[in-house]
Amino acid sequence: MNASSPQASRPTPQPHLFDLTRDELASWIEEQGEKPSHADRIFRAIYKHNRTTLMGVQNLPDRLAQKLEETFSLSPLETERVLDSSDGTRKILFRLYDGARVETVCIPSGKRMTLCISSQVGCALGCRFCYTASMGPGRNLAVSEYISQVVEGLRQAPCEYSVVNIVFMGMGEPLVNFKNLLSTLSILTDHFGLQLGARRITVSTAGLSPQILGLGEAFPVRLALSLHATTDEVRDDLMPINQRYNIANLFETLQQLQELPGQRDVAVLLEYTLIRDVNDSLEDAHRLAELAQSIRSKVNLIPYNEHPGAPYRSPDDEVLWPFMQILQQAGVRVTKRITRGDDILAACGQLAISSPRSTTTAP
Numbered sequence: 001m002n003a004s005s006p007q008a009s010r011p012t013p014q015p016h017l018f019d020l021t022r023d024e025l026a027s028w029i030e031e032q033g034e035k036p037s038h039a040d041r042i043f044r045a046i047y048k049h050n051r052t053t054l055m056g057v058q059n060l061p062d063r064l065a066q067k068l069e070e071t072f073s074l075s076p077l078e079t080e081r082v083l084d085s086s087d088g089t090r091k092i093l094f095r096l097y098d099g100a101r102v103e104t105v106c107i108p109s110g111k112r113m114t115l116c117i118s119s120q121v122g123c124a125l126g127c128r129f130c131y132t133a134s135m136g137p138g139r140n141l142a143v144s145e146y147i148s149q150v151v152e153g154l155r156q157a158p159c160e161y162s163v164v165n166i167v168f169m170g171m172g173e174p175l176v177n178f179k180n181l182l183s184t185l186s187i188l189t190d191h192f193g194l195q196l197g198a199r200r201i202t203v204s205t206a207g208l209s210p211q212i213l214g215l216g217e218a219f220p221v222r223l224a225l226s227l228h229a230t231t232d233e234v235r236d237d238l239m240p241i242n243q244r245y246n247i248a249n250l251f252e253t254l255q256q257l258q259e260l261p262g263q264r265d266v267a268v269l270l271e272y273t274l275i276r277d278v279n280d281s282l283e284d285a286h287r288l289a290e291l292a293q294s295i296r297s298k299v300n301l302i303p304y305n306e307h308p309g310a311p312y313r314s315p316d317d318e319v320l321w322p323f324m325q326i327l328q329q330a331g332v333r334v335t336k337r338i339t340r341g342d343d344i345l346a347a348c349g350q351l352a353i354s355s356p357r358s359t360t361t362a363p
């Protein structure tokens with residue numbers, strides 16, 4: 001591999017050191033005629049000791065440190081805006097090298113810090129209830145843009161924490177950005193890198209069946225499926241990806257996923273946004289219970305969060321409890337999502353779109 005390789009996935013004037021997995025870095029170092037094992041100490045320096053310069057790293061030759069710094073950037077993402085909610089949630093708007101913007105959300109809960117990170121600028125899947133979709137197709141984030149959200153998100157966390165969870169539930173569809181997602185997971189779980197347990201990572205998808213299995217084969221991370229409908233007729237309309245991978249296909253895929261060695265004791269999180277008069281009937285609740293029981297799962301009910309220009313409405317309060325009860329009586333584990341950060345433009349993508357200097361780029 002040469003220095004131009006990471007640039008292929010990150011069209012910047014200079015590749016970033018966060019773009020490389022440890023194996024890729026070791027190969028690059030070997031190509032320079034140096035010992036590939038230096039990759040271990042470089043990873044430790046940048047991820048464990050948060051070094052932003054490599055000169056002076058113990059046992060790292062100065063000539064290699066200099067060459068790395070000439071070839072790769074180590075600059076942090078530019079923070080454009082930070083919004084704090086009264087409930088402790090912090091939303092950070094990052095400006096990327098090309099002027100595009102993405103959001104990262106820090107959600108504290110006791111000693112736990114959950115970082116919700118973005119995968120794309122905009123999203124091409126066009127779910128009708130989604131604010132990010134209104135930004136258009138945008139582009140995939142590079143590995144370094146993924147990793148920088150984690151590094152900066154933890155650095156700017158609003159309070160002390162001892163446990164970190166990462167959820168890929170921000171802007172965009174992570175399984176469309178599949179190659180970069182896998183490299184990112186490699187760095188996040190690397191014991192010389194950020195050393196996060198795979199079970200502390202949840203990847204959310206609108207339902208790309210082939211990549212769901214590919215992900216499960218590569219990493220024992222948790223999966224969240226944005227289901228949001230119990231019939232193909234409604235889901236085709238709400239989430240056009242359903243026309244490619246329908247509900248029956250998805251649940252067959254999830255059954256196969258749960259047979260993989262790393263997934264045998266893991267439940268899939270089924271996310272279900274309740275939208276008034278669209279998917280909130282008691283018949284929907286019965287169908288959802290049946291789907292949930294066909295795999296190991298937990299259901300997370302999310303009352304729809306109305307936002308400007310949205311074609312849908314929040315569910316009636318009187319609908320939520322009977323809906324939940326039907327699921328519980330069927331033996332389904334169900335929670336209602338507590339909405340966090342309501343006062344800071346909570347809908348995903350809302351902050352990036354409402355930013356006065358917001359721009360997005362076409363792929």
Ligand code: SF4
Pocket residue numbers: 122123124125126127130131132133170171172173206226
């Ligand atoms: S819900 Fe997710 S997959 Fe659907 S358009 Fe929004 S970001 Fe894309």
